[in-house]
Amino acid sequence: MAMPGIASGAATQAFERLRAEFAGRRPLRAGSLIVTVFGDAAAPRGGGLFLADLFGLLERLGVNDSQTRTALSRLVADGWLVAERIGRQSFYRLSDAGARRFQAAARRIYRDGVSDWDGAWAVAVLPEVARDRRAELVRQLQWLGFGQLAPAVLVHPAPDTDSLAQLVADWPAGERPVVVAGPSQFDPSPEALRGLVARCWDFSGLDQAYRRFGDEIAALGAALAAGDTLAPPDCLVARVMLVHDYRRVILRDPLLPAELMPPDWSGRAALKAAASLYRAIAFAAEGWISAHWQGRDGGPLPDAASDFRRRFGGL
16 A cells, blocks of 8 residues: 655654665665564564555665565565465465564564673583584574674673573584573673673674664654654654664674673664654554554454563553
């Protein structure tokens, strides 16, 4: 369904500048953008969308129908989505594996940033396996935020235990890492901790990415905070752009406890800005989805699950 935009006010001007920049990016990765749409908008409402509804949203974001079809085919082939024919329409839903991946990512993307660290560390020791298998295991652990201390040793002070347990379970028994977790035997000095962090993680590029993200959404956030409004369909487009760009940064962030990060760490400001903007547009976008997107049975999509309201610490 086509998504009309309504132009008025400073918020809409800021939104249109953001949308034009977003749609003009090259290369614009349609598959990654579809992942964002499913994770942010579809997953809370049962995990499925009709192709026609995707077309209308993605067109406003610079993705044409042919690009959408090609990207969806790849996501189905890669096991993220399952395709169905319902009458004459194409319907796509999250696969079981895709739903697990989304849940793991959502815990990081929509976190509220508040966590208490007990001083414990998780240490993952890699088994003796083929080089390509070890490289893949390192990549998956680093996606969970682990830093590499040595060729066969990765560490993290506060990993997502559910995601870590799923990662370990997904590997064949003989290729699983040995994970040991617990507090340090003796209290390390702040200097020792800073040195360990510096050895295992490089935050320079991530810091710059967070600052760019904050700069990009500042004008829209300020306009909405001042009381201006966006039309509901524009709120949905803005929400997808916000989550897509924030997701690209935060999924690279190891999310270390605040005690291990510098006081001026840019990730804190980025989280605050993202949460504020998301809260300002979330429910207008939800209202538009409820009124215009179709569920598998031909009626409206199911209402968003209760955990939707817990995003960013509470909407």
